[in-house]
Amino acid sequence: MTTTTRPEERFRHELVLHTGTDALVDLMTPFVQDGAAAGDEILVVGEPEFVDHLLAAVPGVDGIQAIPERSRERFPGRDLHRFQQSLARLDATASSVRVVNQMPTMTEHQWHEWRRYEAAANYVLAPYRVWGTCAYDTDVLDETMLEDLSASHAQLHTPAGTRSSERFADLDDHIAGYLDLPPHPIEATTPHLSLHEPSVHAARRAVQALAAALGLTDEAIQAAMLAVTETVTNGTRHGRGPVEVKAWTEGGQLTVSVTDAGSGPHPLVGLRPVPLDSPSGRGMWILHQLLSDLNHRRHRDGYTVRFSVGGAAPVIPRPVR
């Protein structure tokens, strides 16, 4: 059983199931209006069209903090940290905040990280007086995904009403298997680079050379160097040897996997911030702030962390100030 001590729970985590943007606006309009009437701060996140639509539906509500953002620009680690920062700015330990979060569209592989995000939110946002709604379109959810979401949310909100989620009490048990995943298809192909028990320096140099040969931007090369440094360091320090590094170049992207024979980290690895004075644990959190494609997998031979860099989007986000 995976146990994670939660601080005093002030965070109300609610799953909203809807059937499209219009239906979601209808569902969320009274939520926003009631919150405003109660003096709560309101935070709205989602696709620009949805945000505009919802704001237009509540013309009498002033001061809504709106964060319109495309799905492709969002990824779990950075998203969760940004929420935390927004809530801190809104002083959400003292005053109440209502959040409308239209969840991004996601692929099956991305889902594995987003479900970790949903579980981690219960711990990361627990200190805040927040009523947070996570809105999913039922058209894109299958049974397994619904089961995961039921376990990570305390309440379920549908057009039929709001009810408690019985599975939420089993969250710790439920997340225990979150890293037990099948390999990514690329792992079945022949890698362009394969290193057995490399030093951190050697792994960094090899990945740097491969990224440069691929023509990645300097930012992407730096990100790949940081990621392989952190993951090989973790494998050496916290895992069990041998540490194996593999890399693939496909479609202008560099994908790197680092495997050790250990049992792997906590299922929510990298999603919970670590205090500055903590001696370790920050490296993976940093990578989850930086990389949109970073995945963890536990398997019979050990534990593999896999990440990709490259593509058109800039790697390094605006500094968090």
Next chain:
Amino acid sequence: MQRFLTTATGRSPGDHVCWWFRGLEEYAQTAREYIREGLDSRQLVAFTKVTPTGLEHTIVSDVAQVGRPADHGRLVLNDSQVPARRMSPTSAPSEFDRMTRAAVADGYTGLRVLTDVNDLVRTPDGLRQWIRTEHLIDRYAVDHPLTILCGYDVDDVGEQTVAEAARVHPLTRGALSPFLVRAADTRGGLALVGEVDRASAANLWGALMAIGPEIPSRVTLDMSEVEFIDHSSLMAVDRAAHSLDVTVTLVGAKGLTEWLVHTLGLRHVRTDPA
């Protein structure tokens, strides 16, 4: 700029080199080449021996003065009759300043020094004292015609000691340390060179603490020659800055480094607002 050297020659004013050697015969050969280059460049050349009790110079006017190793492994110059000045090792920067000015006044193009500090750095106290002095020499050499080659007998003082000393030089024989902390200007500004990760972060902290008393309260750290730095190394800089009660401003850092500083929320390390 190539900071990890394979030869002691090719040096120019301002160069400050950590040169390890194995055995005095090897150092004598290096000394001949280094001295010959200085004499050919019309520099005043001095051999400086630093011990726990003093600092003494011998002016070298001919390569033939460099003799074979003797006296229990010390490098001995044949002409040792030149009057020596004895003073505290910490006086080295002001002594080199005096000698450099005198050399220029006498028509030389500058001062070229070859040192033997092995007797001093054999003890932890001596090493600590000398590393701080090395940094002050480095700062002086930034804008003065001083060229200095610091000889360390690795068989005598050990690799760890040589590595600790190397970290505060801008030039070293080979990669004695994956990173170097050098003086960037005469006002106390620093520059970091090379790469630092978790394996060397504690050594970076140690290097900063060793020269800490000489670091101004608001110091810049030039990052333009950093090939790689990770979050644990930036946190090491932050811890050192906290201990020394200074604020470090990174200049010339890569975008990823700046992002790391902001994302980590470091309290004593900032990035250049420009």
